Amino acid sequence: MEKIAPQKAEKLVAVKGMNDILPGESARWEALESTVRSVMRSFAFENIRTPVVESTSLFVRGTGQSTDIVMKEMYSFDDRLNGEALTLRPENTPGVVRAAIEHNLTYDGGKRLYYMGPMFRHERPQRGRYRQFYQLGVEAIGFEGPEVDAEIILLAHALFKVLGLKNVRVELNSLGVTSERLAHRLALITYFEQFADLLDEDAKKRLHTNPLRILDTKNPVLKEIVRNAPMLIGFLGAESLARFDVVKTVLTACGVAWTVNPLLVRGLDYYSHTVFEFYTDELGSQGALIGGGRYDGLFELLGGKPTPAVGWGLGMERVLELLKTQGQVHAAHFPDAYAIVPNASALPVVLRCLQSLREQGVKVQMHASATPGVASMKSQFKKADASGAHFALIFGADEMAAGLITVKSLRDGVGEQATYPLSAVPHWAIKLQSRS
Ligand code: HAM
Numbered sequence: 547m548e549k550i551a552p553q554k555a556e557k558l559v560a561v562k563g564m565n566d567i568l569p570g571e572s573a574r575w576e577a578l579e580s581t582v583r584s585v586m587r588s589f590a591f592e593n594i595r596t597p598v599v600e601s602t603s604l605f606v607r608g609t610g611q612s613t614d615i616v617m618k619e620m621y622s623f624d625d626r627l628n629g630e631a632l633t634l635r636p637e638n639t640p641g642v643v644r645a646a647i648e649h650n651l652t653y654d655g656g657k658r659l660y661y662m663g664p665m666f667r668h669e670r671p672q673r674g675r676y677r678q679f680y681q682l683g684v685e686a687i688g689f690e691g692p693e694v695d696a697e698i699i700l701l702a703h704a705l706f707k708v709l710g711l712k713n714v715r716v717e718l719n720s721l722g723v724t725s726e727r728l729a730h731r732l733a734l735i736t737y738f739e740q741f742a743d744l745l746d747e748d749a750k751k752r753l754h755t756n757p758l759r760i761l762d763t764k765n766p767v768l769k770e771i772v773r774n775a776p777m778l779i780g781f782l783g784a785e786s787l788a789r790f791d792v793v794k795t796v797l798t799a800c801g802v803a804w805t806v807n808p809l810l811v812r813g814l815d816y817y818s819h820t821v822f823e824f825y826t827d828e829l830g831s832q833g834a835l836i837g838g839g840r841y842d843g844l845f846e847l848l849g850g851k852p853t854p855a856v857g858w859g860l861g862m863e864r865v866l867e868l869l870k871t872q873g874q875v876h877a878a879h880f881p882d883a884y885a886i887v888p889n890a891s892a893l894p895v896v897l898r899c900l901q902s903l904r905e906q907g908v909k910v911q912m913h914a915s916a917t918p919g920v921a922s923m924k925s926q927f928k929k930a931d932a933s934g935a936h937f938a939l940i941f942g943a944d945e946m947a948a949g950l951i952t953v954k955s956l957r958d959g960v961g962e963q964a965t966y967p968l969s970a971v972p973h974w975a976i977k978l979q980s981r982s
Contacts, residue, residue, distance in 0.1 A: 563669070563677030567862075573879045574866055578709070579662060582682055583706045586660050589697070591684055596641040598666075602631040608848055610815025612756040619667040625655030634666035639816070639841065639857060640848065642685045647850035656688030662862070674864050675831030684838075686843075690791040695820040695840055695856050696796035702824060702836050702858060703802050709865070710874050714835065715825045716802060720790040720811040721817050721839070724784040728792035730781040731757055732902050741771050741803040758811045777808040786819065816841040820856065828871050829864060836860045880934030881911040882978045883953075886926045887941050897942045899951065899968055906975035911935065931956055937978055953978070 560566055566781055567575055586593070602622050609615050621634040635641055638661055651657050662682045669675055684701065686694050699716065707921025721727060734757045738745065745753065749760045749768060761772055782790070797804050804822075812821045821839030845853035862914075883903070887896050911933055913926045921929075929964050930938045940952040944963065954963040966974040 554698075561677070563671035565676060565678070572817070574875075575862070576879070578862065578866060578869075581708055582662065582705065583662075585701065585708055585827065586684075587659070587700045589704070589933060591658040591660045591686075591701070593640060594637075594645065594661050594685075595663070596638065596645050596661070598635055598664060599632050600635055600641050600644065602633040604640045604644055604848070605633055605636060608643065608816065608844060609637060610756075612752075612759075613700040613814055615667060615813070619669055621666045621668060635861060636667045637673050637814070638663070638683050639685060639814075639844070639859070640951060641856075642683075643687070643844050643848050643850070643855070646687055646853070647845060647848060652688040652853055656686065658684070658686050660684045672832065674861070674867060676863060680862040681859045682862055683857060683859040685855060687855040687857075688853055689856065690842075690854040692792040692820065693796055696793045696800075698838070698858060699793075699797060699822060700800055700802065702860070703800075706824075709869060711865070711868060713826060713828065714829075716797075716804040716822060717807040717810050717825065718790075718793065718797075718804050718820065718822045719779065719807055720782060720786060720819055721778060721788040721811070721821055723818055724843070726781045726783060726786060727758075727778065727818075730776060730778045733776040733781070734758065734760075737775050738771070744768070744771060756815075759813065761809045761811050762813070772809065778811075778977070779806070781807045789819055791858035812837060812839060816844045816847070818842050822858070824860075826864075826868055829867060832861075833863060834861070835864050835868065879909075880936075881909045882935060883908060883910045883937040883939050884933045884935035884956075885912040885939045885941065886923065886930060887909060887913050888923055888926075889941075889943060892941050892943075892946055895946060895968065899939075899941075899971065903975050903978070906972055906979075906980045908975050910939070940945055 602620070605620060606616055611617075615636045620636055623632055624630065625632055642659060642661070646652060646657070660683065662680065664676050664678050665681050668677055671677060678840075684698055686698055703716070735753060738749070738753055738757060738760060744766050744767060746768060749763065749765070752759050758778070760768065761775065763769060763772060794804065810821055810823060817839040819840040819842070822837075822838035823834050825833045826835055827833060834860050838856070840854070840856040842852075842854045844855065845851060885896060886891065886901055896912065900912060903910050913921065913929060915921050927938060936955065936957045938954045938956055940954060942952065945952050947969050950965045951968050952963055952965050953962065
């Protein structure tokens with residue numbers, strides 16, 4: 547009979563700009579996440595988890611209609627079943643504010659919140675810029691004072707210190723209040739209108755929608771024009787300037803170096819007063835590690851009571867990349883011990899013993915193969931070595947008959963061995979623990 551060759555199925559790959567984080571790499575993520583959690587606890591920030599999918603209007607209203615994010619980068623779609631307009635969150639500040647309003651989170655005072663999770667932006671992928679990326683974010687909601695702006699910058703600084711990151715610059719600016727921004731906006735439009743012929747397409751589009759963003763330009767010709775443009779800081783009144791001074795004074799007192807960058811305007815619409823970014827020069831064009839600021843108007847914009855708030859977002863891929871560039875490599879997660887099982891009939895005793903060891907906090911990996919017990923001792927020892935474990939646990943027939951286990955060192959003092967009674971795990975388990 548003629549055989550029909552099976553058709554080779556097409557290989558599927560991840561969506562462009564969206565990455566798998568594989569074992570090995572994921573150990574570095576877990577180490578970062580656990581450092582984050584401990585620093586957050588030390589600043590009394592609590593975790594919040596909001597959905598990845600939100601109503602599109604949340605970002606149109608919250609992030610801002612004229613921002614790049616809303617105009618060109620959102621993954622938006624209509625729910626096929628009920629036609630609802632939905633979006634994969636491009637950032638999580640509007641989501642946290644929505645949740646805070648919905649659950650009346652600030653009914654008994656301010657809340658200090660943090661989150662870690664994926665965000666989605668349809669940008670051109672390159673090193674440090676992805677379409678799905680992870681952000682760590684903090685949002686301090688219900689706090690009016692500028693000392694909280696300073697405190698969350700200190701939090702970011704403390705996190706970088708614990709991680710061992712070096713050469714990170716902190717840039718600050720103040721966007722004042724709405725009336726100050728409006729006065730500046732008019733002056734800016736008048737100024738740029740003089741150069742109408744020299745404006746590029748982007749700048750022309752922004753001139754009457756979001757002229758502040760022209761200050762962000764990468765175009766060298768425009769950069770020259772921007773240099774002499776009226777700066778927002780010149781339009782700030784005494785109150786706004788005094789607030790900004792508190793932020794700067796606290797940071798200096800706590801040993802955080804900063805510079806004021808009057809061109810720092812941020813790409814999202816909701817900011818007022820303090821804005822800031824943390825940069826590195828070691829990651830090429832994607833050097834912004836953290837961006838944030840105060841967003842006192844956002845609660846009202848999203849239908850809530852007026853609630854002052856301030857926060858920042860950090861690109862986790864960028865921080866991990868910088869850690870690697872600076873030679874900060876976290877140890878992978880190796881097991882403490884690897885169980886060698888020469889005979890399948892020993893499995894029930896072996897698994898009971900491993901269960902007790904794990905209950906005592908020992909990380910154990912068992913040799914596993916399709917036909918247990920068939921793999922030679924030699925090949926099991928090879929696998930034990932390759933696993934990175936410090937000890938091999940040998941459940942040999944002689945030992946088992948005597949109710950014992952042999953523990954052999956695979957690392958320091960290679961070959962040293964000892965026997966322990968199988969029935970008394972709590973007495974010796976500690977000797978195997980956490981050497982990796
Ligand atoms: P953002 O400046 O848009 O702010 O993003 C914060 C950080 O996320 C950036 O500094 C960067 O490290 C990282 N990031 C942004 N886009 C990408 C990307 N495509 N690939 C990799 N990393 C990226 C916000 O999102 C605001 N929600 C921050 C905030 C919180 N403001 C107040 N509270």
